[in-house]
Amino acid sequence: MFFGVGAYTTAILMKLGGWAFILTVPLGGLFAGILAFFVGLPTLRLKGSYFAIGTWALALALQQLALILDITGGPDGMRLPPYLNPSYFYYWMLGVVGGTFALYWILLEWAPFGLKVRAIREDQDGAMALGINPTRVKVQSFVLSAVPVGLLGSIYAYWITFIDPLSAFGDILTDQAVVMAVVGGLGTLIGPAIGAVIVFTFKTLFWAYLSDYQVLYLIILGVAIALTVLFLPNGLWGTFINYRDSSRGMRTQSVSRPRIDASEHSDEQEKGAPEHG
Amino acid sequence: MNVLEVDNISVRYGDIQALWDVGFGVREGQLVTILGTNGAGKTTTLKTIAGVLQPFSGNVRFNGSLISGLPAHEVADAGISLVPEGRQLFPQLNVEDNLRMGSYLKRTKVRRDQNLKSVYNLFPVLAERKKQEAQTLSGGEQQMLAIGRALMQDPKLIMFDEPSLGLAPILVQEVFNIIRELSRQGRTILLVEQNVHQALKISDYCYVLENGRIVHEGTGKDLEQDPKVREAYLGI
Amino acid sequence: MELLPQVILDGILIGGIYITIAIGFSLVFGVMHIIDFAVGEWIMLGAFLGYYLNGWTGLDPFALLPVVFVVFFGIGYLIQPAIQRVISGHRGNPLLMGLVFTFGIMLIIRGLGLTIFGFYSRSIPSKLAASSWLFEKGDFFLTVPFVRLAGLAFAVAITLVLHYMLKKTDFGTGVRALAQHKESAGLMGVDSHKTNCIIYGIYVGISAMTGVLVCTIFSMTPMEGGRYTVLAFFVVVLAGMGYLPGVPWAALFLGLIQSIFIVYLSASYTLLAVFVVLYIILLISPKGLFGRGW
Numbered sequence: 110m111f112f113g114v115g116a117y118t119t120a121i122l123m124k125l126g127g128w129a130f131i132l133t134v135p136l137g138g139l140f141a142g143i144l145a146f147f148v149g150l151p152t153l154r155l156k157g158s159y160f161a162i163g164t165w166a167l168a169l170a171l172q173q174l175a176l177i178l179d180i181t182g183g184p185d186g187m188r189l190p191p192y193l194n195p196s197y198f199y200y201w202m203l204g205v206v207g208g209t210f211a212l213y214w215i216l217l218e219w220a221p222f223g224l225k226v227r228a229i230r231e232d233q234d235g236a237m238a239l240g241i242n243p244t245r246v247k248v249q250s251f252v253l254s255a256v257p258v259g260l261l262g263s264i265y266a267y268w269i270t271f272i273d274p275l276s277a278f279g280d281i282l283t284d285q286a287v288v289m290a291v292v293g294g295l296g297t298l299i300g301p302a303i304g305a306v307i308v309f310t311f312k313t314l315f316w317a318y319l320s321d322y323q324v325l326y327l328i329i330l331g332v333a334i335a336l337t338v339l340f341l342p343n344g345l346w347g348t349f350i351n352y353r354d355s356s357r358g359m360r361t362q363s364v365s366r367p368r369i370d371a372s373e374h375s376d377e378q379e380k381g382a383p384e385h386g
Numbered sequence: 387m388n389v390l391e392v393d394n395i396s397v398r399y400g401d402i403q404a405l406w407d408v409g410f411g412v413r414e415g416q417l418v419t420i421l422g423t424n425g426a427g428k429t430t431t432l433k434t435i436a437g438v439l440q441p442f443s444g445n446v447r448f449n450g451s452l453i454s455g456l457p458a459h460e461v462a463d464a465g466i467s468l469v470p471e472g473r474q475l476f477p478q479l480n481v482e483d484n485l486r487m488g489s490y491l492k493r494t495k496v497r498r499d500q501n502l503k504s505v506y507n508l509f510p511v512l513a514e515r516k517k518q519e520a521q522t523l524s525g526g527e528q529q530m531l532a533i534g535r536a537l538m539q540d541p542k543l544i545m546f547d548e549p550s551l552g553l554a555p556i557l558v559q560e561v562f563n564i565i566r567e568l569s570r571q572g573r574t575i576l577l578v579e580q581n582v583h584q585a586l587k588i589s590d591y592c593y594v595l596e597n598g599r600i601v602h603e604g605t606g607k608d609l610e611q612d613p614k615v616r617e618a619y620l621g622i
Numbered sequence: 623m624e625l626l627p628q629v630i631l632d633g634i635l636i637g638g639i640y641i642t643i644a645i646g647f648s649l650v651f652g653v654m655h656i657i658d659f660a661v662g663e664w665i666m667l668g669a670f671l672g673y674y675l676n677g678w679t680g681l682d683p684f685a686l687l688p689v690v691f692v693v694f695f696g697i698g699y700l701i702q703p704a705i706q707r708v709i710s711g712h713r714g715n716p717l718l719m720g721l722v723f724t725f726g727i728m729l730i731i732r733g734l735g736l737t738i739f740g741f742y743s744r745s746i747p748s749k750l751a752a753s754s755w756l757f758e759k760g761d762f763f764l765t766v767p768f769v770r771l772a773g774l775a776f777a778v779a780i781t782l783v784l785h786y787m788l789k790k791t792d793f794g795t796g797v798r799a800l801a802q803h804k805e806s807a808g809l810m811g812v813d814s815h816k817t818n819c820i821i822y823g824i825y826v827g828i829s830a831m832t833g834v835l836v837c838t839i840f841s842m843t844p845m846e847g848g849r850y851t852v853l854a855f856f857v858v859v860l861a862g863m864g865y866l867p868g869v870p871w872a873a874l875f876l877g878l879i880q881s882i883f884i885v886y887l888s889a890s891y892t893l894l895a896v897f898v899v900l901y902i903i904l905l906i907s908p909k910g911l912f913g914r915g916w
């Protein structure tokens with residue numbers, strides 16, 4: 110959705126306003142951030158995570174808007190003058206992604222903001238008792254996550270040179286679902302990034318080789334998401350981490366104590382076990 | 387013969403072990419008490435018997451048949467009721483619906499009207515508040531309702547988890563009177579209490595739980611005389 | 623000519639459909655805290671089962687509703703344990719993971735629907751569709767299409783049946799108990815596993831029957847499920863998540879808004895309008911119209 114907002118900002122400003130691309134990109138991010146603020150205000154006050162559906166519904170509404178307005182070109186979409194230099198866009202992307210990561214890292218790991226976010230994630234009521242306003246922090250995080258997506262949308266529009274309501278607002282939920290399946294609900298910085306890379310790679314490959322089988326794509330994706338969520342409660346990433354950790358633990362264990370009770374308990378207990386035995 | 391036979395159960399919450407080889411028995415018609423400080427594992431013991439939690443080793447037998455491993459609703463059907471710590475009523479159901487939930491099982495549904503009458507006899511205040519939501523009752527009334535709900539289940543063994551918790555002294559006395567009365571009627575009772583004086587007075591046999599292990603046992607009188615128990619639990 | 627009475631009537635008739643779209647969805651959320659993204663797909667599948675059954679047997683769609691219910695009750699009953707598995711256990715965010723899982727289910731159903739049924743729009747013929755009531759009194763007149771009236775009647779019937787089940791039967795009291803305190807319900811002898819499966823079956827069954835209605839009154843394509851998911855979600859949020867008594871009123875309210883917008887503004891703005899209304903209401907009262915939501 111924020112992607113679409115960025116994309117349409119660039120397209121409209123470049124085409125109808127005659128703006129330079131470089132100037133439109135920050136505006137794409139800005140508008141995405143503003144939208145996130147207004148969307149986040151009511152939905153993030155609700156407990157639980159059903160604001161995910163809320164944002165999806167908004168995406169549909171925006172898609173509807175893009176379909177009926179004149180300045181967006183309606184269902185036909187918008188075509189921009191081509192700028193045939195892919196490496197130019199790679200640098201842009203790299204810049205945005207790198208900048209985002211650096212910013213998030215500083216904010217979450219070094220600034221007080223990160224502490225607040227963690228406090229809320231651990232225990233919302235406790236955080237409130239400490240004087241943290243959870244809604245404000247959530248809205249701030251939401252805006253922070255929307256801006257880079259808007260920037261990418263802006264870049265995408267000029268890169269692909271064609272956007273329409275379907276491509277700009279269509280897939281966000283699918284992408285989110287895939288990302289969630291990969292990270293499994295835990296909030297790490299690296300998890301969503303990996304999710305995003307998987308989504309991007311998968312899509313690019315799909316559109317390159319399999320675009321005639323869109324329906325099959327739906328089914329395969331659906332099965333993949335459902336099975337991952339069903340059998341890997343910590344997501345692909347979490348399972349990978351656990352597997353790596355436990356196989357390390359196993360190796361050190363097997364030297365001193367070949368018989369290991371392989372039930373649900375963690376390394377600590379296994380390490381503690383010899384003392385009892 | 388022991389109606390309830392708890393055979394060396396060990397229970398854990400994730401990585402934290404709460405019970406270590408806890409074993410004891412309750413005989414038909416007896417009132418048995420489990421004492422212990424906060425966090426000793428009393429609630430865990432009762433919940434494990436009730437099928438809410440499952441032991442990872444050891445087992446529980448009731449009337450000779452294995453009940454550990456069964457889900458809570460099947461344990462209830464076998465005839466064990468729990469009056470849980472903190473009442474755990476259905477907050478937005480009215481008093482009568484809470485009681486009717488006690489006879490949800492087919493086994494007890496046939497005697498619903500009869501049981502309802504006798505519960506209302508025992509606790510007239512509940513009859514007055516029939517249509518009131520459970521969450522609007524006072525603490526004492528809620529405890530009556532929780533006990534009434536368990537009685538509706540026609541239990542062969544009734545377990546109380548700190549029924550006097552959070553009640554005014556006069557109500558504490560009343561709760562103990564009720565339990566003593568139920569015991570006199572010949573019911574088999576397993577009681578968990580921190581109100582040691584009162585509990586020792588009315589029980590036939592006691593176990594003391596500490597850090598998830600049984601450390602003392604004996605009749606109420608024995609334990610009252612035991613210097614260690616006196617020091618730790620009676621503050622003498 | 624006075625339009626308003628017709629507008630209100632249309633709103634109520636549309637709202638009736640919205641009741642059945644959302645009521646099972648709300649029940650499932652209230653009892654087991656599942657937000658089912660596939661609700662629109664159950665509606666879509668129900669519509670197509672109705673369409674083919676009608677083709678084979680020639681029976682009126684309203685006569686087919688019980689068959690559709692039974693089939694989808696079975697499907698819901700069988701699929702619930704998988705969802706339960708996802709939302710229980712040690713997960714970071716069970717609600718969200720349930721959402722993601724049902725999203726996967728939605729993609730599968732949609733993909734299979736497109737493969738099997740193609741992209742065409744279908745609608746089920748009904749004898750009721752041909753006729754309507756016409757009130758006329760001078761300048762004032764009102765049209766009441768029979769099918770839509772039947773749809774509303776069906777919605778009212780479903781609401782009453784659910785109300786009776788939840789308030790008057792032991793099973794229903796057990797369901798409410800389960801929603802309020804799972805552990806205690808177990809101690810009272812409620813088999814939460816089985817109860818959840820039954821409730822989920824009822825929900826999927828109602829949704830599928832709604833599909834038959836939608837397909838009779840309007841039409842259906844395999845792509846359209848998402849629309850109904852949005853509607854179900856709107857109604858349930860407006861009513862307050864999991865607050866069942868709010869659903870009929872929220873549904874009627876939404877129907878009215880929509881009908882007003884279609885007549886006085888433009889049909890293409892309805893989704894936007896509904897969204898804006900919902901936004902404002904949530905801004906004022908985060909727990910829905912009645913402030914009783916989750």
Ligand SMILES: Nc1ncnc2c1ncn2[C@@H]1O[C@H](COP(=O)(O)OP(=O)(O)OP(=O)(O)O)[C@@H](O)[C@H]1O
Pocket residue numbers: 399402403404422423424425426427428429430431471580
């Ligand atoms: N859900 C849980 N998850 C993790 N640990 C738990 C859980 N419930 C209890 N424990 C731990 O198990 C131990 C025993 O708890 P339990 O509730 O059985 O104690 P208790 O004797 O009933 O205490 P109290 O008198 O305070 O009710 C405690 O150390 C407690 O912290």
Ligand SMILES: [Mg+2]
Pocket residue numbers: 428429430471547
């Ligand atoms: Mg306790």
